Amino acid sequence: MKNIFKNYKYKKNLIAYSGGLDSTILIYLFIKNKKKIRAIHIDHHQNETSYIFTQHCKKTCKKKNINLIIKNIYIKNIQKYGFESIARKLRYKKIIKCLKKKEIIITGHHENDNIETIILSIKRGSGPLGLSGIKKIKKFKKSKIFRPLIKIKKKYIYKLAKKKNINYINDKSNENIKYDRNFIRKKILPIIKKRWPYFKKNILKTSKLCNEQNILLKYFIKKEIKNIIIDYNKINIFKIKYMNKIILKNILIYWIKKNTKIIISKKIIKNIKKNIIFNKKKIYKKINIKNFEIRKHKKIIYITKKNKNKIKKIYWNKTKIPLILPYNLGFLILDKKKNKKKIKKKKKNKKINIRFYKKGKFNQYNSKKKINIKKIWKKFNIPTWERKNIPIIFNKNKFIKIINKFNINKFNINKKIFYISWKK
Structure with missing residues (x-):
């Protein structure tokens, strides 16, 4: 275990501490x-022993002068989703919320955990990605997960604990074979090992090849x-259609x-092909993938x-101040390099306003002509769903301009030229 910190550059570490052998x-x-x-420490509140684990973690961290965070999770709908899956999601949700800037998550996954994960991936019918197993370091949200023990066998972890007289708690739930991991560990692997002693070694070899x-x-x-x-x-549809x-x-x-x-699943891929790529109809279906389309x-x-x-x-009364747009669409700001003179506006002046996905014909500002906004959308080939997110500048009810996200936008209002940027 001497080389687990070789080239280790992370200064802030948050250890997922259960009180068991690996995290201790x-x-x-x-x-x-x-x-x-x-x-x-995440308290799952699944049985009466959870209190004992929490108190043990408190005692250990106090003795070693470690700052300990304790969070609680309560798991419902276990039959519907599966305890292991929902518990893992809730744990990481709590951990992410507690992370400091530039701090990474440290977990106690070891070689045996990796083998169990690969077998579970085979059970689920995973491809090369799933069969690659657990990575030593992995990007996660805005942080990373580091698993220093991932290449260490469980027996060596036991030996170290015994040699250094390290105090930890045995989790009795690890004996319960109703959980898939425990079933693999207690029932399947001993039989396979007896028949094929080299099986574990070859599982890891397969994992390495799949990763490559x-x-x-x-x-x-x-x-x-x-x-x-x-x-x-x-994506250009004609370049993928005949692949x-x-x-x-x-x-x-x-x-x-x-x-x-x-x-994405095979079902979603099939749906994309049928209703998007090879759909010859003029009306196209949208495919929903969680919060995306x-x-x-x-x-x-x-x-x-x-x-x-x-x-x-939205009214932009104080043009000196950036206007924050809704739904994380960014903000509009006067370009200081371009605007030499400041625009003077009264506080209660409700002339300049921003609108989204406006239809119809409007009088143009500083012009007697009317403009059909729909023609602008069509001219620039902007899809209907993107129009809702593009700000349009009006002065009272007179159209000025549709904001271009990629350029500085030039305006003439009240005989004064000024420039606005749309930034995210």
Whole structure:
């Protein structure tokens, strides 16, 4: 275990501390190697022993002068979702909320955990990504998860605890074979080991090979996707329509994961092909993937967040101050480099207003002509769902301009030229 901190650069560490053997060994190793740590204990409230675990963690951390955070979770609908799955999601949700800036999550996963995970992936029918197993370090939300013990066998962790007389609690729930992991550990692996002593070693070999395949797949997909992508969330439909089915499938998986962090199922892929890519009708269905939508507009497939914008009008009374737009659409700001003279506006003046997805004909500001906003959308080939998120500048009820997100926008209001930027 000497090399687990080789080239270790992280200064802030939050250890997921259960009070059991693996997380207690983590506490010992981090203190021994003089690493800055905090600990977090999640009380699942599943039985009467949860209180004993919490008190043990408190006592240990107090003795070692470690800042300990205690959080509670209460799990419902166990039969519907499965205890292990829902518990893991709730644990990480609590941990993420407690993270400090530049702090990473440390967990006690070891080699045996990795083998169990790979077997569970086989059970679920996973591909190379699932069979790659548990990574030593992984990006997670805005942080990272580091697993220093992932290449260490459980027996060596036991030996270290015995040698150093490290005090920890045995979790009796680890004996309950109703949980899949325990069933694999207690029932399946002993039988396999007896028949094939080299099985565990070969499982890890398979995992390594799958990881290599996954790296190669990513490399070639990244190369291929450069030719078909228009923008990060837009794909040219004609460049994927006649692709090999396997290549198309993997491009869709990669592209959607890159934009949403969601790994899509075979059912969703089939749905995208049928209703988006190969749909010859003029009316196209949208495909919902959690908070995202996949749509088709002319020759392009889009992936966007679900549009919740219901704001009709916002007044910009104080133009000196940036105007924050709703639904995380960013803000409008006067460009200081371009605007040499400040615009003087009365506090109660409700002339300048911002609108979204406005239809119809409007008089133009500083002109006698009327303009049909729909024609502007069509001219710039902007899909209907994107129009709801693009701000339009009005002076009272007179149209000035549709804001262009990528340029400085020039305006003439009250015979004064000024410039506005739309930033996110």
